[in-house]
Amino acid sequence: MTQTGLPARRTAHYLLMQIIEEGRLLAELVGAGALSRLEAEDRARAQRLANDTLRGLDRADRMLKPFLKKSPPLFVMNALRLGTVELGEGEAAHGVVNAYVEIVARNKRTQAMKGLVNAVLRKMASAGPEEWSKRPVPLTPGWLRQPLVSAWGRDAVSAMESAHFAGAPLDLTAKGDAKAVANAVGGQVLPSGSIRIQDAGQVTQIAGYATGDWWVQxxxxxxxxxxxxxxxxxxxxxxxxxxxxxxxxxxxxxxxxxxxxxxxxxxxxxxxxxxxxxxxxxxxxxxxxxxxxxxxxxxxxxxxxxxxxxxxxxxxxxxxxxxxxxxxxxxxxxxxxxxxxxxxxxxxxxxxxxxxxxxxxxxxxxxxxxxxxxxxxxxxxxxxxxxxxxxxxxxxxxxxxxxxxxxxxxxxxxxxxxxxxxxx
The missing domain is CATH 3.40.50.150 (Vaccinia Virus protein VP39)
Incomplete structure (x- = not known):
């Protein structure tokens, strides 16, 4: 990532705006070139930050609520959400606060709210990862949570939400011997025969990609x-x-x-x-x-x-x-x-x-x-x-x-x- 982290953060903010305001899917945005101007490290950072914020959005909103008398414009709210998630994950406060203040200040419609962003994110920084980790698992948006609760019950849906918040490791299907592929990639063979890798990194750099030993599934x-x-x-x-x-x-x-x-x-x-x-x-x-x-x-x-x-x-x-x-x-x-x-x-x-x-x-x-x-x-x-x-x-x-x-x-x-x- 670049030294300031601003390009990745601005792109993550753009992705969040497009998803929440315009109803576009992340894969669609990436396919349309939303990350194409970034360096490789910044591309990965922007996408991870957008995903982490979406997973933790409900938790971020609950943390922010006591410090907001009324909901700010979505552009500002998304900057606060991104900053809150970063701070909750332990990012250095100085870089986080300055970056999102600058993002809000660059927009003529929201530049007057840069002081609010500065003040609120500094309070989030004081709360830090300890307060973030104490918060409940984020809830699924109501339009989907309600039918899921009707189908499976609250306890089951809460367990699903924990799985959603945790994210997903990378699973592979081997063309041949699963054990041999697992040994080569440093993964484990699951009970069903798939191979699971934790913290896989770039898919194309995993052993066996170029030789076609497996595919992601x-x-x-x-x-x-x-x-x-x-x-x-x-x-x-x-x-x-x-x-x-x-x-x-x-x-x-x-x-x-x-x-x-x-x-x-x-x-x-x-x-x-x-x-x-x-x-x-x-x-x-x-x-x-x-x-x-x-x-x-x-x-x-x-x-x-x-x-x-x-x-x-x-x-x-x-x-x-x-x-x-x-x-x-x-x-x-x-x-x-x-x-x-x-x-x-x-x-x-x-x-x-x-x-x-x-x-x-x-x-x-x-x-x-x-x-x-x-x-x-x-x-x-x-x-x-x-x-x-x-x-x-x-x-x-x-x-x-x-x-x-x-x-x-x-x-x-x-x-x-x-x-x-x-x-x-």
Missing amino acids: DAAAAIPVKALGGVKGLKVLDLCAAPGGKTMQLAAGGAEVTAVDLSAKRMERVEENLTRVGLTARTVVSDAFDFAEDGFDVVLLDAPCSATGTIRRHPDLPYAKDGSEFGTLIAQQEALIDHALNLIKPGGRLVFCTCSLLPDEGEVQIEEALQRHPKLKVLTEALDLPGIDKSWKTTEGGLRLRPDYWSELGGMDGFYIAVIEKPA
Whole structure:
């Protein structure tokens, strides 16, 4: 990072404004070049600071509240939030206070409030990391917390929030021997066979990246393919395939894979990943509903969803979204299940999964699919896998994964998975 840290902090402030005020996702901003003018160290710093502030935003607001007679403009509030998080994490007060005072002073609309920022952040500096660490775990924004509490109860949601605040380690899927990869990267093999690295740093610098020995994939996201067992020689359709982790799993297992995704840009990423790891799959850029080729042994449908199960890795999500898209997504998932069933040969299997914590995007979808197609069979025994607690199975025969599971190991993404057999 540069000596003053100002470029990274200004960029982190810009990211926060875009996420909270404009509803843009961090990945979208980064892809659009928000970090491109920064040096490598500053890019990492800006992104980490934005993520840390989003994870701790509720805690920062609670600390700031006694020192604010009324809420300042969002531009100023975000500077205070960033500064409070930095000070809570032990950053030197002098640099933090001066930087955010300067950021506010450079904006003509807020420059008159630089004295407020100076005074409040100095009070935050006096409180320091000790006071920060005493505060409760930050709460999820109400638009999402309320449906989660209705689904899982307050205690479970509190446990999930602890997992969200802790963030996520890096998980890898090995192309070959997981133990050998774990030894090479200094990681541990998880009960499900994924490899976990704490404090991984730059992904491209990890041993085995250049030689294609592994790919990044959260442990929960690797389980849907594992539920298929052996796939060698099977004709498999990976519908909504990007970024390609499951496509690579299937190809590594010897399946004849067709990967379909609507986005040409995202499919380019799938192809790049396949090339790096030395695997092959047929790739098709198409709307899932327009893809009509049938006769597949297996269709894997990782359906578009709210992505609420990925907050530990994407803390921007509950601030960039408001839940207004839920109804559209749920209807789309239902239609995709029916479409996917038409592409499977008699006796074939459908793996339906979503990285969502909402039952309407998981358990309820399968319950309703069974009502529409009463001859379908849910293969609950397919989910008897290493590392999977039997209590995670659901009444309709699927599997519910949550961020607070494996808490002693660093958690996992929230996921729902079901394996369905089409009648012969």
